[in-house]
Amino acid sequence: MSAPTLAPAPDAPRAPLTKKALTADHPTWCPGCGDFAVLASFYKVLEKLNYPQEKIVTFAGIGCSSRFPYFVNSHGGHYIHGRALPFAAGISLGRDDLHVFVFGGDGDGFSIGGNHLVHTARKNPRLTYVIMDNSVYGLTKKQTSPTSPLGFKSKTDPWGAFDQPINPMRTLINSGATFVARSHATQVNHMVEMMHRAAQHDGFSVVEILSECVEFFPGAFDTSIPRKGGTFQAIDLKKNDGSPEDATRHDPTDELAAFQLALEPWPGKFGVYYENKTRPTKNALEQKLIANTREKTKNASDLDLLQKTFAKMR
Amino acid sequence: MVSPNSPETTGAPGKPGSPRTLNDVVIRLAGNSQDGIQAIGGFLARLAGRSAQEVMTYMTIPSTISGGPSIFQVRMGTGDIQSSGDRADVLVAFYQHSYESHRSSLRPGGVLLYDSDHVQPNLDDKGITAVGVPMTSATVEAVGGSSKEKGKNIYVLGLLARMFDLDVAKLTALIKERFSGKNEDIVRNALLAFDAGHAYPAEGLRDCLYQLDRRTPSPGARPQITTDGNTALAYGLIAAGVRYGAGYPITPWSSIMETLRVELPKYGGLFVQCEDEIAAISTALGFSYGGNLAVTGSSGPGLSLKAEALGWAVMAEIPLIVVNVQRGGPSTGLPTNIEQSDLMQAIYGSHGDAPRVVLAPRTVEDCFYTALEAARLAREFSTPVIILTDQALATRIEAFDEPDLERLMVTVKADLSPRPVGFKPYPLNGPTRHAPPGSIMEDGKYPTVTGLEHDELGHPTANPALHASMTVKRREKIKAVAATYKAPPVFGDQSGDLLLLGWGCTFGPIHEAVGRLQASGLKVGHLQIRHIHPLRSDLEQVMAHYKHIRVIEINDEGLYGFGQLTTLLRARYCNPEIQSITKTDGLTFRVSEIVELVAKNLGITSIKSARAQSVLAPPTRG
Ligand SMILES: Cc1ncc(C[n+]2csc(CCOP(=O)(O)OP(=O)(O)O)c2C)c(N)n1
Ligand code: SF4
Ligand SMILES: [Mg+2]
Numbered sequence: 001m002s003a004p005t006l007a008p009a010p011d012a013p014r015a016p017l018t019k020k021a022l023t024a025d026h027p028t029w030c031p032g033c034g035d036f037a038v039l040a041s042f043y044k045v046l047e048k049l050n051y052p053q054e055k056i057v058t059f060a061g062i063g064c065s066s067r068f069p070y071f072v073n074s075h076g077g078h079y080i081h082g083r084a085l086p087f088a089a090g091i092s093l094g095r096d097d098l099h100v101f102v103f104g105g106d107g108d109g110f111s112i113g114g115n116h117l118v119h120t121a122r123k124n125p126r127l128t129y130v131i132m133d134n135s136v137y138g139l140t141k142k143q144t145s146p147t148s149p150l151g152f153k154s155k156t157d158p159w160g161a162f163d164q165p166i167n168p169m170r171t172l173i174n175s176g177a178t179f180v181a182r183s184h185a186t187q188v189n190h191m192v193e194m195m196h197r198a199a200q201h202d203g204f205s206v207v208e209i210l211s212e213c214v215e216f217f218p219g220a221f222d223t224s225i226p227r228k229g230g231t232f233q234a235i236d237l238k239k240n241d242g243s244p245e246d247a248t249r250h251d252p253t254d255e256l257a258a259f260q261l262a263l264e265p266w267p268g269k270f271g272v273y274y275e276n277k278t279r280p281t282k283n284a285l286e287q288k289l290i291a292n293t294r295e296k297t298k299n300a301s302d303l304d305l306l307q308k309t310f311a312k313m314r
Numbered sequence: 315m316v317s318p319n320s321p322e323t324t325g326a327p328g329k330p331g332s333p334r335t336l337n338d339v340v341i342r343l344a345g346n347s348q349d350g351i352q353a354i355g356g357f358l359a360r361l362a363g364r365s366a367q368e369v370m371t372y373m374t375i376p377s378t379i380s381g382g383p384s385i386f387q388v389r390m391g392t393g394d395i396q397s398s399g400d401r402a403d404v405l406v407a408f409y410q411h412s413y414e415s416h417r418s419s420l421r422p423g424g425v426l427l428y429d430s431d432h433v434q435p436n437l438d439d440k441g442i443t444a445v446g447v448p449m450t451s452a453t454v455e456a457v458g459g460s461s462k463e464k465g466k467n468i469y470v471l472g473l474l475a476r477m478f479d480l481d482v483a484k485l486t487a488l489i490k491e492r493f494s495g496k497n498e499d500i501v502r503n504a505l506l507a508f509d510a511g512h513a514y515p516a517e518g519l520r521d522c523l524y525q526l527d528r529r530t531p532s533p534g535a536r537p538q539i540t541t542d543g544n545t546a547l548a549y550g551l552i553a554a555g556v557r558y559g560a561g562y563p564i565t566p567w568s569s570i571m572e573t574l575r576v577e578l579p580k581y582g583g584l585f586v587q588c589e590d591e592i593a594a595i596s597t598a599l600g601f602s603y604g605g606n607l608a609v610t611g612s613s614g615p616g617l618s619l620k621a622e623a624l625g626w627a628v629m630a631e632i633p634l635i636v637v638n639v640q641r642g643g644p645s646t647g648l649p650t651n652i653e654q655s656d657l658m659q660a661i662y663g664s665h666g667d668a669p670r671v672v673l674a675p676r677t678v679e680d681c682f683y684t685a686l687e688a689a690r691l692a693r694e695f696s697t698p699v700i701i702l703t704d705q706a707l708a709t710r711i712e713a714f715d716e717p718d719l720e721r722l723m724v725t726v727k728a729d730l731s732p733r734p735v736g737f738k739p740y741p742l743n744g745p746t747r748h749a750p751p752g753s754i755m756e757d758g759k760y761p762t763v764t765g766l767e768h769d770e771l772g773h774p775t776a777n778p779a780l781h782a783s784m785t786v787k788r789r790e791k792i793k794a795v796a797a798t799y800k801a802p803p804v805f806g807d808q809s810g811d812l813l814l815l816g817w818g819c820t821f822g823p824i825h826e827a828v829g830r831l832q833a834s835g836l837k838v839g840h841l842q843i844r845h846i847h848p849l850r851s852d853l854e855q856v857m858a859h860y861k862h863i864r865v866i867e868i869n870d871e872g873l874y875g876f877g878q879l880t881t882l883l884r885a886r887y888c889n890p891e892i893q894s895i896t897k898t899d900g901l902t903f904r905v906s907e908i909v910e911l912v913a914k915n916l917g918i919t920s921i922k923s924a925r926a927q928s929v930l931a932p933p934t935r936g
Binding site for chain 2: 053055069074078083289293294307313
């Protein structure tokens with residue numbers, strides 16, 4: 001069996017993870033960019049989770065938001081545009097002992113990486129994906145993105161975008177992601193709660209966070225910012241307490257109800273849309289396949305197995 | 315070496331009535347793909363392997379899904395068999411179309427063995443011996459019941475066993491092995507069909523009875539195994555300790571991924587079928603980043619899709635094996651034919667200056683050893699390595715010595731040891747060594763791998779001087795690979811008139827062509843280049859010993875008149891004597907084709923013609 005040699009569990013109790021230990025390069029984002037708040041919330045999430053630091057992996061594609069891993073002091077990397085999910089699936093499936101987080105933008109995730117998103121959701125590897133949706137291409141300076149609203153005036157649609165934007169929640173639920181949540185970069189506590197729940201979910205968990213690009217799409221999310229006259233509507237989750245008001249609360253295991261929430265008019269609601277705790281992860285299914293196969297071969301050594309195979313070709 | 319196809323090696327004439335002994339024979343089976351002709355070929359090939367005989371096969375896959383004409387050619391015998399034979403001594407024709415399409419492949423004096431239930435040959439055709447056997451009805455009669463003509467292939471195997479006095483005990487054992495695990499009836503029916511074919515009366519075979527020279531295995535020799543190139547490559551990867559991979563189906567790469575998907579779990583690993591080739595290389599890179607060298611692969615179009623990620627792997631210096639089983643291109647091209655037109659794509663395909671290693675196996679056996687070498691280089695140099703194989707190697711069956719696994723098997727575990735203070739993944743004057751996730755960084759600073767240009771610590775930087783020195787580092791690293799090669803010696807004359815260079819599946823035919831060219835008085839050497847990029851460092855000295863250098867390639871001569879490897883060699887060595895001989899008919903080179911093209915190219919008229927007569931032709935008596 002060729003499992004990796006794992007680092008020995010340290011005997012001495014570790015100091016808890018702190019923001020200081022988790023801070024790496026100073027972010028290169030524009031002052032006021034929504035992504036700063038996502039980063040700050042992610043530090044808090046890691047502090048709460050308190051994983052061994054060397055077991056945390058942060059990965060990303062390309063975009064302003066995808067520079068995230070440089071700012072987190074963990075193992076990680078900056079891959080190519082739109083393909084971080086299949087890369088991260090490889091990390092997770094090959095190294096079940098790690099905690100894998102992927103970060104990216106709306107263009108990275110829903111445009112160039114759209115098909116990977118669907119198939120990663122379908123396969124359900126154990127990893128958490130945070131999409132910082134600013135409804136614009138930030139890094140390449142203001143082109144229409146797959147989530148840009150109709151009428152958005154970008155450099156590629158100076159007259160106002162007319163291609164129908166995708167609805168991230170609907171796309172994610174439809175793809176079969178087993179944890180789907182939505183949050184807002186102006187709501188730190190909410191973001192922390194959503195990312196924390198996502199990290200603890202056993203499977204492919206996605207949090208879409210509306211995160212304003214102050215440079216190329218200022219005011220994009222004002223309708224959901226109370227301070228700017230909008231309303232932030234959090235999803236009231238079912239408590240199963242038998243109370244009459246519980247009947248109107250959202251049951252995240254109810255896929256149809258999740259769809260209904262996703263179809264609500266802009267700016268919609270924030271919170272856990274969908275959660276499926278019963279579908280096994282690809283990690284578990286592959287491990288089961290390995291275990292069953294090894295049982296059939298009576299745990300023969302690699303050399304024995306290959307020698308037997310060659311003997312059959314004589 | 316005496317070429318087995320040279321005129322000297324025709325069968326020794328025996329006493330009339332008694333079987334003649336042959337050194338080798340080429341049998342072409344022509345039918346439809348559902349007739350199981352590959353199975354007959356497979357049995358013959360494995361029998362040859364078990365009898366310490368040489369064997370080489372060649373098959374065409376129909377491009378239609380089910381059905382469609384298909385052939386399998388097997389050449390077996392003693393001696394040094396390196397090609398599947400240009401023309402056949404026996405043509406087994408299942409249908410009229412098989413007969414009509416392949417009659418011309420039969421050598422004068424050869425035997426046409428046809429199914430008289432389906433084929434009406436031209437009886438005025440006196441150049442060959444036509445033997446009609448009611449294969450279909452005889453099979454139905456032998457097997458009975460409702461199984462219809464299923465088993466016709468095994469019946470034919472019985473006929474061939476009779477004609478060539480093959481080892482019935484070994485063949486029956488092979489049949490039993492092949493069908494073991496299926497229901498009893500299937501084994502019984504197969505044996506009934508075989509016996510019926512084998513019992514066919516000699517008069518019915520027009521006394522076409524022969525004996526293949528049998529070699530007794532030399533004592534202490536390793537047993538022979540018989541398999542195809544894709545299988546050899548897949549198990550080579552396993553022997554090399556590769557336990558993870560990802561891919562997307564495409565012919566002719568698919569069978570490697572199918573084998574790995576089923577085999578790797580036995581070894582505690584796994585193979586992922588991805589949504590496309592980009593996801594596949596990405597997942598494989600994720601495995602490698604996790605500390606376990608992984609493999610991905612494809613054929614031509616899929617390699618193009620992987621190109622961007624390959625550039626990332628070069629920049630981030632992540633080890634990876636990429637298999638490319640070439641087929642005819644561009645685009646969907648000739649998906650089930652042979653071409654060697656991805657060489658430039660393999661070496662240069664991507665963006666930016668992205669040097670990587672490219673290896674090309676020469677034979678089925680070499681597919682196994684190339685996989686081992688690729689894994690060694692990927693790990694040692696922390697680099698992507700492309701294995702450039704092709705449709706011919708992928709599907710043909712050869713017999714070779716069973717690899718000494720006890721000596722060869724590699725076990726590597728991810729190195730997750732703590733990394734000391736000052737750890738640099740990308741030192742400018744040393745090898746790149748990554749700290750996979752899970753490794754504790756003692757200075758508390760965790761590394762980022764990136765496709766951005768970076769400094770020695772992996773930190774992104776746009777510093778122009780650093781980009782220049784990191785580009786040098788990545789280039790020099792790949793150049794250093796050549797020093798670790800164990801490159802094979804030149805075959806044939808070590809100096810003289812002509813050096814034939816080739817790569818990939820053309821090894822066998824070029825090898826045999828050397829013998830024929832030498833027979834006409836030329837001094838000829840042959841080198842099949844496995845190390846495509848970087849090239850072996852002694853190539854210039856090797857070439858200096860010959861007057862002419864001809865590179866044999868199955869690709870187009872391009873706009874400037876040279877095949878892809880030739881273009882590379884000319885750019886590298888600035889030697890105007892390097893010229894190419896190319897073709898693009900989707901088929902493997904025949905020995906005679908090489909001999910004729912070389913002769914024409916060099917203006918030689920004295921080349922002796924290849925064996926025209928079949929070894930089966932009745933001996934002419936004086
Ligand atoms: C293959 C490829 N195509 C295009 C680009 C250029 N590119 C970089 S980021 C980006 C879009 C970024 O938008 P998004 O993912 O929404 O991230 P943001 O910058 O808005 O956070 C594009 C088109 C690239 N790097 N690679
Ligand atoms: S361009 Fe927009 S998304 Fe990018 S850093 Fe600036 S504000 Fe943030
Ligand atoms: Mg964006």
